[in-house]
Amino acid sequence: MEKHIVLLPGDGIGPEVTKAARQVLQAVADRYQHTFTFESHDIGGSAIEQHGTPLPEDTVQAAKKADAIFLGAVGGPKWDQLPGHMRPEKGLLGIRKQLGLFANLRPVQAFQQLLHASPLKKEVVQGSDLLIVRELTGGLYFGQPSERRNNGQEVVDTLAYERHEIERIVDQAFQSARVRRKHLTSVDKANVLESSRMWREIVEEKKADYPDVTVEHMLVDAAAMKLVTNPSSFDVIVTENMFGDILSDEASVLTGSLGMLPSASLNEKSVGLYEPVHGSAPDIAGQNKANPVASILSTAMMLKHSFGMEEEAEQVEAAVAGVLQEGYHTADIDLKNGVKVSGSELAAKIVDQI
Amino acid sequence: MEKHIVLLPGDGIGPEVTKAARQVLQAVADRYQHTFTFESHDIGGSAIEQHGTPLPEDTVQAAKKADAIFLGAVGGPKWDQLPGHMRPEKGLLGIRKQLGLFANLRPVQAFQQLLHASPLKKEVVQGSDLLIVRELTGGLYFGQPSERRNNGQEVVDTLAYERHEIERIVDQAFQSARVRRKHLTSVDKANVLESSRMWREIVEEKKADYPDVTVEHMLVDAAAMKLVTNPSSFDVIVTENMFGDILSDEASVLTGSLGMLPSASLNEKSVGLYEPVHGSAPDIAGQNKANPVASILSTAMMLKHSFGMEEEAEQVEAAVAGVLQEGYHTADIDLKNGVKVSGSELAAKIVDQI
Numbered sequence: 001m002e003k004h005i006v007l008l009p010g011d012g013i014g015p016e017v018t019k020a021a022r023q024v025l026q027a028v029a030d031r032y033q034h035t036f037t038f039e040s041h042d043i044g045g046s047a048i049e050q051h052g053t054p055l056p057e058d059t060v061q062a063a064k065k066a067d068a069i070f071l072g073a074v075g076g077p078k079w080d081q082l083p084g085h086m087r088p089e090k091g092l093l094g095i096r097k098q099l100g101l102f103a104n105l106r107p108v109q110a111f112q113q114l115l116h117a118s119p120l121k122k123e124v125v126q127g128s129d130l131l132i133v134r135e136l137t138g139g140l141y142f143g144q145p146s147e148r149r150n151n152g153q154e155v156v157d158t159l160a161y162e163r164h165e166i167e168r169i170v171d172q173a174f175q176s177a178r179v180r181r182k183h184l185t186s187v188d189k190a191n192v193l194e195s196s197r198m199w200r201e202i203v204e205e206k207k208a209d210y211p212d213v214t215v216e217h218m219l220v221d222a223a224a225m226k227l228v229t230n231p232s233s234f235d236v237i238v239t240e241n242m243f244g245d246i247l248s249d250e251a252s253v254l255t256g257s258l259g260m261l262p263s264a265s266l267n268e269k270s271v272g273l274y275e276p277v278h279g280s281a282p283d284i285a286g287q288n289k290a291n292p293v294a295s296i297l298s299t300a301m302m303l304k305h306s307f308g309m310e311e312e313a314e315q316v317e318a319a320v321a322g323v324l325q326e327g328y329h330t331a332d333i334d335l336k337n338g339v340k341v342s343g344s345e346l347a348a349k350i351v352d353q354i
Numbered sequence: 355m356e357k358h359i360v361l362l363p364g365d366g367i368g369p370e371v372t373k374a375a376r377q378v379l380q381a382v383a384d385r386y387q388h389t390f391t392f393e394s395h396d397i398g399g400s401a402i403e404q405h406g407t408p409l410p411e412d413t414v415q416a417a418k419k420a421d422a423i424f425l426g427a428v429g430g431p432k433w434d435q436l437p438g439h440m441r442p443e444k445g446l447l448g449i450r451k452q453l454g455l456f457a458n459l460r461p462v463q464a465f466q467q468l469l470h471a472s473p474l475k476k477e478v479v480q481g482s483d484l485l486i487v488r489e490l491t492g493g494l495y496f497g498q499p500s501e502r503r504n505n506g507q508e509v510v511d512t513l514a515y516e517r518h519e520i521e522r523i524v525d526q527a528f529q530s531a532r533v534r535r536k537h538l539t540s541v542d543k544a545n546v547l548e549s550s551r552m553w554r555e556i557v558e559e560k561k562a563d564y565p566d567v568t569v570e571h572m573l574v575d576a577a578a579m580k581l582v583t584n585p586s587s588f589d590v591i592v593t594e595n596m597f598g599d600i601l602s603d604e605a606s607v608l609t610g611s612l613g614m615l616p617s618a619s620l621n622e623k624s625v626g627l628y629e630p631v632h633g634s635a636p637d638i639a640g641q642n643k644a645n646p647v648a649s650i651l652s653t654a655m656m657l658k659h660s661f662g663m664e665e666e667a668e669q670v671e672a673a674v675a676g677v678l679q680e681g682y683h684t685a686d687i688d689l690k691n692g693v694k695v696s697g698s699e700l701a702a703k704i705v706d707q708i
C-alpha cells in the first residue's frame with residue numbers, strides 16, 4: 001500500500017523521537033513492501049520561531065492531505081510567557097480542531113519489566129491494561145464564550161456539547177471495548193453537571209447497539225480514586241475532554257513507564273494524529289537521551305488505526321517487547337541487569353527486529 | 355465559651371459518625387468548661403423521605419444561626435434515580451451556597467501506622483502532609499447557564515467566576531500556607547482556559563501580600579500526575595471547584611486512610627461546615643462498623659477554625675493518635691498486632707483520652 005505521512009517534529013525532544021518513528025515506519029514499509037512517503041512541517045514553538053504562529057496554514061493544508069500525521073511534542077519554557085493565542089499548545093489544539101480529531105485513544109499498560117519503577121505497589125498495579133478514550137474537540141476546552149466580562153471583573157469558560165459529538169465518541173469507545181475485554185466505564189459528574197446527565201443518557205441509549213459490552217457509570221472523583229487504588233479493574237474509560245485530560249495523565253504515571261506510552265487522535269475518516277504521551281522535555285533535548293519507545297508504539301497505533309495494518313502493528317509491538325526483554329533501555333528507565341543505551345541506539349535495535 | 359452546633363446526620367453511616375462527633379465535642383466541653391449546645395436537622399436522602407426535599411428550609415435557617423455545623427454524609431443508591439433537583443447531593447450543594455461556604459479545606463496526612471494500606475510504595479507516600487484548598491461555591495459546579503438547548507440537541511455548563519471569589523479563596527490558601535510549610539501550589543489549566551489565566555494573574559497579584567510564602571503554578575494534568583508520583587512534594591494546593599473535587603479525591607486515597615480524613619468548609623465569617631471525607635457507605639450502615647476517626651478529626655477542625663480553640667483541637671488530635679498508637683481500629687483498617695473494635699468502642703476510647 002501507498003501511504004503519505006506528515007511529520008510534525010515540534011519542540012524539545014520532538015525532533016529526536018520523530019526521527020525514530022520515521023525509521024520504524026520505513027522499516028515496516030521495507031519489510032512489508034509498502035510505500036510510505038514523508039513530509040515534515042512546523043508546529044508549536046519552532047513554528048512560532050520560523051513563521052510567527054504556532055500553526056502555519058501550510059502545516060494545516062499538508063495535514064489535511066495526509067493519510068496520517070505523526071507529532072513529536074510541543075512547548076517549552078521559552079514560549080511560556082507569550083499571550084494565549086501565541087502559545088505552542090495552540091498549535092496542537094488548532095490542528096485537533098481543524099482535522100476534527102475528536103477521539104483521543106490513550107492505552108496504559110503495565111510492562112512487567114518496569115513495574116519496579118511504578119509509584120504503586122506491585123500487587124496494586126500488576127495486570128493493569130486500560131484504554132482512555134477522551135473526547136478531544138469539544139467540552140470545556142473549546143466551548144464559547146471563553147472570555148473576561150464586566151471590565152475584567154468576571155470570567156467565563158463554557159463546557160458545551162452537541163448531541164452528535166457525544167454520540168460519536170461514545171460509539172468509538174464501545175467499538176474499542178468490543179475488541180478488548182468488553183467493559184466500558186463512562187466517567188462523568190452527573191450528580192452536578194447537565195452535560196454529564198446528557199452524556200449518561202446517550203451512553204444508556206447506545207448500550208443497546210453493543211449488547212456484548214458491559215457498561216458502568218462512574219463519577220469523575222470516584223474514577224480519580226479508583227485509578228490509584230485499583231487500576232487493573234478498568235478496561236475502556238470514555239469521558240469528556242477535560243476529565244479525560246486529567247484522568248489520562250493520572251493514569252500515565254501508574255505503571256512507571258511514561259516514556260513508553262503512545263496515543264492516537266482520530267477523526268471520522270480515521271485519519272489520525274499519533275504522538276507520544278510524554279512532553280517536549282526541554283531539559284534533555286538534543287542529548288540523544290530521549291526514550292523513543294512511546295513514539296514507536298504510536299506508529300504501531302498509526303499502522304493499526306489509520307492504515308488497517310494489524311500484522312505490521314503487532315510486529316512493531318513485538319520488536320519493542322523483544323528489545324526490552326533483552327534489557328536495553330534509555331536513561332529515563334532503570335532495568336535490573338539492563339544495558340543503558342542512547343535514544344538512537346535503542347531505536348536502531350528496534351528497527352533491527354522488524 | 356458558649357457555642358451552638360447544628361448536627362446534620364444525613365444518610366447511611368452519617369448518623370453513627372455524627373454521634374461519635376457529638377460525644378467528642380461534649381467531652382471537650384466538659385474538660386475545658388465550655389458549653390456546647392446541639393440541635394439536629396435533616397439533610398439529603400433522609401430529608402427527602404421526611405420532607406420531600408433534600409434541603410428543608412428549617413435546616414437552612416438553623417444552620418444560618420449556628421456557630422458551626424457538623425455533617426455526617428449524604429446519598430445512597432435509594433435516591434440515585436431521582437431527578438437532579440431531588441438528589442441528596444443537592445442538599446449539600448445547597449447548604450454550601452446558602453451559607454457561602456466558599457473554602458473547602460481537605461488535609462491529607464500519612465499516618466505511619468497505616469502506610470501499609472496505601473496503594474503507593476512506602477518510600478513514595480511517606481512524609482506526605484498536604485492541604486487542598488478547593489473553591490466550593492463557584493466555578494463549573496454553579497455557573498449559569500447549565501441547560502439543554504435546541505430541543506435537546508445541545509447542552510452547556512458554565513465555569514464562571516467573579517474576581518472577588520477568586521481573590522478570597524487565594525487569600526485563604528495563602529493564610530493556610532503561612533501556618534504550615536509556607537509553600538503554595540496553585541493549580542489551573544492556564545494554557546487552555548481563560549478562567550485559569552485570570553486565576554493565575556490573581557495569584558501573582560496576591561503574592562506580594564505574603565512574601566513569606568513561595569508560590570508555584572501547576573497545570574491540573576501535571577498535578578494529577580505529581581500527586582501520585584511525589585505526594586510529599588506538596589504543602590498547600592489551591593484550585594477551582596471541579597479541579598479540587600477531582601484532585602482532593604485522588605489525594606484522599608494516597609495514604610491508605612480514607613476513613614481518617616476530615617474536611618472543613620468555611621465562609622467569610624469562619625462559620626464552617628465540618629464533615630468526614632468518606633461517603634455514606636450504605637453497605638455498612640447501621641452495623642456499628644463505620645470508622646468515626648474522620649468525623650472526630652473534623653470536630654478538631656471545627657474547634658480550631660470556627661471556635662479558635664487551638665489547644666482543644668490538639669487535644670482531640672492527640673487522643674486519636676494515642677488510640678491508634680495503642681492499636682485500636684475499626685474493620686476498614688488493618689493494623690499489625692491491632693485490636694479490631696466497633697465504631698462506638700473506638701469513639702469511646704478516644705473520648706476517654708480527652
Ligand SMILES: CC(C)[C@H](C(=O)O)[C@@H](O)C(=O)O
Nearest residue numbers: 089090092093245545546575
Ligand atoms: C497541551 C495541552 C493543550 C494538551 C491538552 O490538555 O489537551 C495536553 O495536555 C494533552 O493532554 O494533550
Ligand SMILES: CC(C)[C@H](C(=O)O)[C@@H](O)C(=O)O
Nearest residue numbers: 191192221443444446447599
Ligand atoms: C456530592 C458532590 C456534589 C460533592 C462535590 O462534588 O462537591 C462531593 O463529591 C464532594 O466532593 O464533596
